Amino acid sequence: MxxxxxxxxxxxxxxxxxxxxxxxxxxxxxxxxxxxxxxxxxxxxxxxxxxxxxxxxxxxxxxxxxxxxxxxxxxxxxxxxxxxxxxxxxxxxxxxxLRWDAEEDLSRLVGDVLAHRITQLGADLFGTRGEFASRLAKQYTEHWTEDAPLLAKPDDIADFLSKVDQLRDDVERAEKRLSRLAMDLKQSS
CATH class of the missing domain: 3.30.1050.10 (SCP2 sterol-binding domain)
Known part of the structure; x- marks a missing residue:
């Protein structure tokens, strides 16, 4: 797909x-x-x-x-x-x-002249490098991470993963200590 x-x-x-x-x-x-x-x-x-x-x-x-x-x-x-x-x-x-040649695809549907005019209009409205779309994407990303947190911030994810790693290490150390205690108890009895 x-x-x-x-x-x-x-x-x-x-x-x-x-x-x-x-x-x-x-x-x-x-x-x-x-x-x-x-x-x-x-x-x-x-x-x-x-x-x-x-x-x-x-x-x-x-x-x-x-x-x-x-x-x-x-x-x-x-x-x-x-x-x-x-x-x-x-x-x-x-x-x-990769770049999309929108004018080529449009020309198959509406002809060369109209396709050229449509793509020119799009460039005039949104900028040839997509400045409008870029600003819009950045605004939505900021909205989804700050105002209505639908997305997690990369720093928050990194912090969470660090804490998970620390917890995992702490659990492993505790398991080793319990194993040593259990061995010590077996040896002393």
């Missing part, structure tokens, strides 16, 4: 599809829970759904999706790569370089 748009964008940019083809036979997973896609790279660079074990996994928080879609450079630093780091970095570069 999610691979069709990616394959469409790759079809519009043959050089990027050729870069993907260099990794034919490799399996890549992209995880932004609850969104998960796993695909096999075919010999022609087309992505095919698979349930195979991934060679690399690109994992990030779901809240990064709007920023990634808008090519926010800072958002790319929050992507964790597991497994084959080289493959993950290469796939990340290809996905980052």
């Amino acid at each position: 999610l691979l069709a748009p990616l394959n469409h964008l790759l079809a519009q940019q043959s050089s990027l599809r050729a870069q993907m083809a260099m990794h034919a036979g490799k399996v890549v997973a992209i995880m932004a829970l609850p969104l998960q896609i796993c695909f096999l790279v075919s010999e022609d660079g087309v992505l095919q759904a698979t349930d195979a074990e991934p060679d690399t996994t690109l994992q990030f928080h779901f809240s990064l999706l709007p920023r990634l879609a808008l090519k926010d450079e800072a958002a790319y630093r929050d992507i964790a790569i597991e497994g084959d780091a080289t493959l993950g970095a290469e796939v990340g570069k290809v996905l980052k370089a």
Whole structure:
């Protein structure tokens, strides 16, 4: 389902599809829970759904999706790569370089002239680099993390995970102490 748009964008940019083809036979997973896609790279660079074990996994928080879609450079630093780091970095570069040729797609529906005018109007309204959409995405992200906390802040998540790790370590130490006490009791009786 999610691979069709990616394959469409790759079809519009043959050089990027050729870069993907260099990794034919490799399996890549992209995880932004609850969104998960796993695909096999075919010999022609087309992505095919698979349930195979991934060679690399690109994992990030779901809240990064709007920023990634808008090519926010800072958002790319929050992507964790597991497994084959080289493959993950290469796939990340290809996905980052994907661009939608909206005018080409619109021209099939409404003709070249009208498609050009529509895309020009869109650029005039929203800016060629999507400044309007970028500001809107940042405002919603801030709203969801500050005003109506639907999303957790990265610092809060890191703090929570640190506390979970500390608790786990404390429990392990307590278990070792109890084991030593139990052994001491057996030896003394």
